[in-house]
Amino acid sequence: MGSKADLLHMLFFPFMAQGHMLPMVDIAKIFAARGARVTLLTTPVNATIIHPNIDDSIHLHIIPFPSAEFGLPDGCENVTFIHSGDQHSKFMEATSSLRHPFDSVLKDLRPDCVVTDIFFPWTYHVAIARGIVRLVFHGTGNFTACAKWAFEQCCLLTNKVESFVLPNLPHRIEMLKTQVLDFNLARMRTEIIMKTASEAKDVQSKSYGTLMNSFNELESEYVDLYCKMKGRAWNVGPVSLCNKEVINKSIRGGEYATSVSECLKWLDKRSVGTVVYICFGSGSFFSVEQLREIALGLEESMHSFVWVVRNKGNDWIPKGYEERIKDVGMVIKGWAPQLAILNHEAVGGFVTHCGWNSSLEGISVGLPMVTWPLYADQFYNEKFLVDILKVGVMVGSKLYTSNAKLRPIVEASAVTAAIRRLMGDGIEAEKRRRRAKELGEMAKRAVDKGGSSYEEIGNLMHELMERKKHV
16 A cells, blocks of 8 residues: 555645535545545635534644734634725735745645635645646536626627627626626726635636536536636536435534434425425525515415525514424524535425525526526526426526615515426426426436446546646
8 A cells, every 4th residue: 555645645725615615525535535635725714614614634733814904803804704805805815815825835735636615716826836736626617607707708898788698608698797796896896806816717718727516418518618718627517416315414614513313304204205404505694575475475485395594583474474384394593414405305496596506506406496686697587497407496586786775676476486387397398398307317327336427537637647647
């Protein structure tokens, strides 16, 4: 058996946000399971989030985060703790200042390659100066990366245009002007955020390649297009499928809590495929008025549901609601074990904000979805789910904004209608369910031995090992 020095040593450095950390930790676990020596680099608060999700096969290396130095509250080391645009700018500045500790880590550990988030473009320059290759972790799928590129070619969004077709894509994708980031607003964003985005674009094509949380069979035309546009990429997902045991699915992203077993016991009492799961990710909040409409829409739909609400407080709960829904609905406040819930046989549909992690988790377990995008890449992901994969039902969200107060209210009747379409018995609903199930089976085959994602990981590791021998 070879020594530790003979193994491929990979260092992973995820951006400090749940949607970026969770898939990157999964990727680190996958490479460790395939024989790589893996180091995960993070900060003290984020280490407490990551630690329950890894075992001794992964070394956790911790560097301090300069919260106080950049005017952030003590312990503010993750995007989840940020509540204003001003804090977000300070947070991005603080992450950029990690350049020097990152360099020290590379000097001390001498990994064979680094895998760093797309939001850490400066890591490319640090790694190259040390003669170490950098792979980019791209937190979205190939279709969405291509759609963003197509949108940038569009420069036609004048005030007179209400909708537009994305150019040069394999499918006809039409979007509303309101569903993409307003360029005028984008120009007003802080300098540090614009600089990071610009630098990320510049160094991505110079990096060794990109790791994508997707699989070839899901979006083959866009895998090819992405490689033509951006260079080499390895599709290694769906990475959430590496969490095979119930306990791993239950603690991913949070500590195992009593609410986990309560929720699973509640689901155990429901019939197969009868429950709707509603969750909008770790960073999505709604106005009191919108939460009230969702509550009433769920009640009116007459379907059993598990609904995760991130907002604090109970001022949104309609009078007598909890008593009325106690036999059909479960409301979880705060964190929920999403993977464990989605994998439960009682769950038959998923209402999602279309974040890529959630979208792919829904695909992986073979569930049709109600799509409710809010901002970031979510409107592109909705197009992928609805127009290309044909496993989604739109609720009617049409405005790109992270500000809950600016969003037009989606009324209870629209929520009810979308859920009934999703969970219904008609030909359209059956086709959607069948297609979703087929995609779930394809996803599992991709990560199994001999599958496309399994092979991609092997090919990349072999290539990096050959490079290691000749450096």
